[in-house]
Amino acid sequence: MLDRxxxxxxxxxxxxxxxxxxxxxxxxxxxxxxxxxxRPEVDARKATVASIEAARVARVxxxxxxxxxxxxxxxxxNQLSDPRQPYMMGARRLAHDVxxxxxxxxxxxxxxxxxxxxxxxxxxxxxxxxxxxxxxxxPESLLQGRYDATFVVVFLLxxxxxxxxxxxxxxxxxxxxxxxVASSTRGSRLVHVARAVxxxxxxxxxxxxxxxxxxxxxxxxxxxxxxxxxxxWLALAGAYALFWGAAILVVGSLRGTPSSHALACCALWTVxxxxxxxxxxxxxxxxxxxxxxxxxxxxREAAEKxxxxxxxxxxxxxxxxxxxEQSPTDKAGLWRRQVELLAxxxxxxxxxxxxxxxxxxxxxxxxxxxELAAWANPCTLALAGxxxxxxxxxxxxxxxxxxxxxxxxxxxxxFLPRILEGRTLSPVDLDALPRLSPRAREDAAxxxxxxxxxxxxxxxxxxxxxxxxxxxxxxxxxPPGAAx
Amino acid sequence: MAGILLVARNELRCILRDGRFRGAxxxxxxxxxxxxxxxxxxxxxxxxxxxxxxxxVRTLWLDQGDADPHGATHYGTYAFKPVTRLSAxxxxxxxxxxxxxxxxxxxxxxxxxxxxxxxxxxxxxxxGSPAALLLLLLPLLAIFLGHGAxxxxxxxxxxxFALSGGCTPRQWLWGKFLGVWAALMLLATPVxxxxxxxxxxxxxxxxxxxxxxxxxxxxxxxxxxxxxxxxLSVGLSARMxxxxxxxxxxxxxxxxxxxxxxxxxxxxxxxIWPTPDNAAFDARHERLVAEGxxxxxxxxxxxxxxxxxxxxxxGVTSEKDLPFNIGGVIMQAGEDYSNQVFDKLHGELWGGWRxxxxxxxxxxxLSPLPALRRVSKSLCGTDLExxxxxxxxxxxxxxxxxxAMNDALARQGPDRRSATAPRGRAxxxxxxxxxxxxxxxxxxxxxxxxxxxxxxxxxxxSLLLVGLPWxxxxx
Numbered sequence: 009m010l011d012r013x014x015x016x017x018x019x020x021x022x023x024x025x026x027x028x029x030x031x032x033x034x035x036x037x038x039x040x041x042x043x044x045x046x047r048p049e050v051d052a053r054k055a056t057v058a059s060i061e062a063a064r065v066a067r068v069x070x071x072x073x074x075x076x077x078x079x080x081x082x083x084x085x086n087q088l089s090d091p092r093q094p095y096m097m098g099a100r101r102l103a104h105d106v107x108x109x110x111x112x113x114x115x116x117x118x119x120x121x122x123x124x125x126x127x128x129x130x131x132x133x134x135x136x137x138x139x140x141x142x143x144x145x146x147p148e149s150l151l152q153g154r155y156d157a158t159f160v161v162v163f164l165l166x167x168x169x170x171x172x173x174x175x176x177x178x179x180x181x182x183x184x185x186x187x188x189v190a191s192s193t194r195g196s197r198l199v200h201v202a203r204a205v206x207x208x209x210x211x212x213x214x215x216x217x218x219x220x221x222x223x224x225x226x227x228x229x230x231x232x233x234x235x236x237x238x239x240x241w242l243a244l245a246g247a248y249a250l251f252w253g254a255a256i257l258v259v260g261s262l263r264g265t266p267s268s269h270a271l272a273c274c275a276l277w278t279v280x281x282x283x284x285x286x287x288x289x290x291x292x293x294x295x296x297x298x299x300x301x302x303x304x305x306x307x308r309e310a311a312e313k314x315x316x317x318x319x320x321x322x323x324x325x326x327x328x329x330x331x332x333e334q335s336p337t338d339k340a341g342l343w344r345r346q347v348e349l350l351a352x353x354x355x356x357x358x359x360x361x362x363x364x365x366x367x368x369x370x371x372x373x374x375x376x377x378x379e380l381a382a383w384a385n386p387c388t389l390a391l392a393g394x395x396x397x398x399x400x401x402x403x404x405x406x407x408x409x410x411x412x413x414x415x416x417x418x419x420x421x422x423f424l425p426r427i428l429e430g431r432t433l434s435p436v437d438l439d440a441l442p443r444l445s446p447r448a449r450e451d452a453a454x455x456x457x458x459x460x461x462x463x464x465x466x467x468x469x470x471x472x473x474x475x476x477x478x479x480x481x482x483x484x485x486x487p488p489g490a491a492x
Numbered sequence: 493m494a495g496i497l498l499v500a501r502n503e504l505r506c507i508l509r510d511g512r513f514r515g516a517x518x519x520x521x522x523x524x525x526x527x528x529x530x531x532x533x534x535x536x537x538x539x540x541x542x543x544x545x546x547x548x549v550r551t552l553w554l555d556q557g558d559a560d561p562h563g564a565t566h567y568g569t570y571a572f573k574p575v576t577r578l579s580a581x582x583x584x585x586x587x588x589x590x591x592x593x594x595x596x597x598x599x600x601x602x603x604x605x606x607x608x609x610x611x612x613x614x615x616x617x618x619x620g621s622p623a624a625l626l627l628l629l630l631p632l633l634a635i636f637l638g639h640g641a642x643x644x645x646x647x648x649x650x651x652x653f654a655l656s657g658g659c660t661p662r663q664w665l666w667g668k669f670l671g672v673w674a675a676l677m678l679l680a681t682p683v684x685x686x687x688x689x690x691x692x693x694x695x696x697x698x699x700x701x702x703x704x705x706x707x708x709x710x711x712x713x714x715x716x717x718x719x720x721x722x723x724l725s726v727g728l729s730a731r732m733x734x735x736x737x738x739x740x741x742x743x744x745x746x747x748x749x750x751x752x753x754x755x756x757x758x759x760x761x762x763x764i765w766p767t768p769d770n771a772a773f774d775a776r777h778e779r780l781v782a783e784g785x786x787x788x789x790x791x792x793x794x795x796x797x798x799x800x801x802x803x804x805x806x807g808v809t810s811e812k813d814l815p816f817n818i819g820g821v822i823m824q825a826g827e828d829y830s831n832q833v834f835d836k837l838h839g840e841l842w843g844g845w846r847x848x849x850x851x852x853x854x855x856x857x858l859s860p861l862p863a864l865r866r867v868s869k870s871l872c873g874t875d876l877e878x879x880x881x882x883x884x885x886x887x888x889x890x891x892x893x894x895x896a897m898n899d900a901l902a903r904q905g906p907d908r909r910s911a912t913a914p915r916g917r918a919x920x921x922x923x924x925x926x927x928x929x930x931x932x933x934x935x936x937x938x939x940x941x942x943x944x945x946x947x948x949x950x951x952x953x954s955l956l957l958v959g960l961p962w963x964x965x966x967x
Contacts, residue, residue: 142604146876147879149758149767152755152852155759286527374610378613382612
């Protein structure tokens with residue numbers, strides 16, 4: 009269909025065009041620089057995860073030593089702070105943080121990771137009503153956004169394509185060679201499409217070359233899962249490039265000069281990347297989401313109620329375990345105090361679950377609007393897909409919080425029976441402490457969230473492609489000289 | 493002068509006849525109105541909600557009953573950030589800076605609940621507020637209008653004809669500039685006026701006079717920026733080879749200011765002055781605090797020495813013989829120490845952020861857009877400095893509250909039974925409610941100085957481009 013001679017001639021033309029060459033070179037450099045720029049951030053996140061794990065291991069070792077040293081000697085001072093008491097261990101000594109580890113494609117998208125939860129505290133006695141701590145970050149930096157590969161593709165790739173494709177038709181028209189192209193036996197439409205495809209392929213290749221060079225220079229390890237995710241990422245970038253290529257051809261097929269087409273393409277870029285997201289944000293904003301101030305108030309009130317009711321809740325707990333009323337370790341109310349604190353934490357858990365459900369329900373309508381708005385614009389659709397693949401989106405954050413919650417439940421299940429049965433901890437018990445589940449299981453979920461977005465983007469490509477096909481057909485049908 | 497005005501009137505008439513300009517104006521005005529209405533609703537709700545929350549936490553503080561004063565500082569209170577009217581015009585860092593903080597002893601907590609967390613991918617495009625739309629898209633419109641103002645006449649062979657009307661080339665250029673600027677002002681003036689009037693009707697923390705002063709200054713800055721872009725467009729159109737090269741140069745300038753420079757400066761800033769992550773920050777904080785007095789840990793070495801010093805100073809051997817409760821004094825000593833740690837750590841953190849912002853401000857030398865955005869955020873009270881000013885007020889209140897409670901604890905005597913020491917509601921009422929004030933307009937102007945200097949630089953440059961002697965060349 010696209011014959012070789014035509015492509016060779018177009019490649020020669022491309023190589024002689026300084027604007028096109030400059031755009032391609034800039035694109036390759038920008039994508040390479042984006043990966044390099046992301047490296048320190050990703051390294052810092054890996055270092056955080058490593059330091060948190062090192063601190064956890066050190067705490068376990070310290071606790072083991074304390075348990076070995078104490079042996080079966082009687083408790084001294086405050087019995088609640090005796091490390092052999094499971095409550096003390098689960099709530100204080102072994103309490104530790106967990107942080108989300110960067111995904112395999114973290115170098116390709118930093119997103120707004122600081123907005124998410126930096127770390128979650130795993131402890132027996134906790135105020136689960138409080139939101140996980142947010143990373144300290146310069147708000148001005150968050151406002152400006154990051155320079156990453158996602159930014160290069162979503163914002164800069166269309167500009168490079170505008171530089172390459174805006175005068176594909178109008179330049180021939182300006183030079184008076186459009187009639188020559190129209191007289192080709194292949195048909196002018198096919199000639200224009202072949203030229204556009206070659207230029208698109210050149211831009212996409214430069215982008216891929218820059219990204220791969222960056223990844224090769226920055227990645228310490230590369231897994232097969234990462235390859236799968238990278239292929240999906242590049243497919244998404246390819247579909248996005250195709251959309252823009254087709255959209256620029258639609259503009260190019262209209263009457264006008266190279267300058268007016270450049271202007272129109274820039275206007276299109278502004279509409280898709282600024283005006284349309286702004287309109288969508290305004291539309292989404294009309295649906296008020298749940299207030300975080302209200303959540304803070306709910307947290308405070310729940311904490312107060314739980315603290316006041318902890319004693320009666322402990323009584324109720326005791327009704328389920330009548331055999332523990334006369335626990336052998338219940339000296340100076342120690343056992344009862346542990347149960348009360350546990351009852352307090354459990355009430356907060358229940359309140360947190362209710363509040364989380366309320367927030368989810370209140371957010372549902374707003375989320376639906378956001379999703380619809382994202383699908384109405386190929387740029388937001390592509391960005392959401394890139395964020396999902398780089399694991400910097402809300403879904404990834406939720407998956408991490410889910411893993412942390414699972415660990416929290418495991419933590420409770422480990423310590424709770426020991427407290428209720430009035431048992432003390434031994435060094436052997438520490439070997440069975442629950443750990444955060446590995447993230448490798450998530451790759452399927454990540455890919456599953458990216459495929460529909462790729463499908464949506466391809467629908468946009470089809471729409472723009474059909475319009476471009478029709479428009480280019482009209483260019484060919486127009487008699488020479490009638491264009492101006 | 494009459495010649496200049498004639499050319500300006502003709503240029504304005506031509507622009508107003510252009511359907512594309514009218515369409516762009518309608519689109520922009522509609523977008524700004526939609527965005528304003530959405531943010532106005534949000535601000536009104538935020539204001540009402542935070543006012544109510546402030547009253548609620550105050551009531552909770554007053555209704556604590558006969559609690560332990562130091563225990564009450566652990567219970568603490570909350571500081572809710574006030575909402576300004578103009579934050580609905582330029583939300584600036586508000587969505588990223590957090591809404592409230594928990595004020596308690598031993599800890600200077602970060603501001604929590606950043607609204608941007610619920611915004612989804614749309615927030616990543618950064619164009620959600622009326623200011624973002626106006627400040628980014630109006631200059632683009634200026635470029636589209638002005639890039640061909642002279643070059644197209646030259647390319648069409650009409651330049652000599654246009655200049656044969658009796659005015660000098662410079663007058664003609666000034667006329668073109670005024671025409672383009674007037675067209676932009678025709679769009680900007682009603683939109684800005686509508687925004688300010690609509691927002692002026694909202695309830696806000698700041699005074700009405702403050703709102704109007706800030707609004708007027710902001711409108712003046714936007715008008716100046718339109719003059720800059722009109723001047724640059726017309727000037728480059730006249731002095732560059734053709735409309736295509738003028739357009740390319742102007743678009744590059746816009747792209748650098750709107751897209752590249754802020755992000756590249758952000759990355760550079762983060763590399764040169766990295767923000768420590770929570771784990772590193774908290775670990776350092778724990779280490780530094782552990783070196784000081786810990787009022788809750790009697791085995792702490794510094795606490796033990798302080799206790800001995802106090803006993804020796806009063807010539808007694810037992811805490812029970814002291815005329816006050818030593819616990820309150822030690823708690824306050826620990827608080828004073830941890831306050832020094834907070835000052836050090838937050839000083840370093842905010843110093844780094846300010847350095848990062850200074851680097852971003854330097855981008856104003858590359859394009860006028862970053863300068864205008866800087867000025868806009870400062871005047872709307874939504875820049876980092878306004879946020880930190882509120883953080884400082886909340887922290888000063890926290891320290892006063894904790895000091896008052898620790899003093900009350902000390903005055904309760906060694907056995908906490910002193911009859912003269914205030915207790916219960918009288919004690920809680922002795923700490924006034926948190927009253928914060930928005931920084932003055934003068935402070936806002938001082939903070940926006942880099943932006944103002946950048947705007948002045950570009951205004952002079954653009955007026956020079958229009959006003960310097962120009963010899964028209966035929967195509």
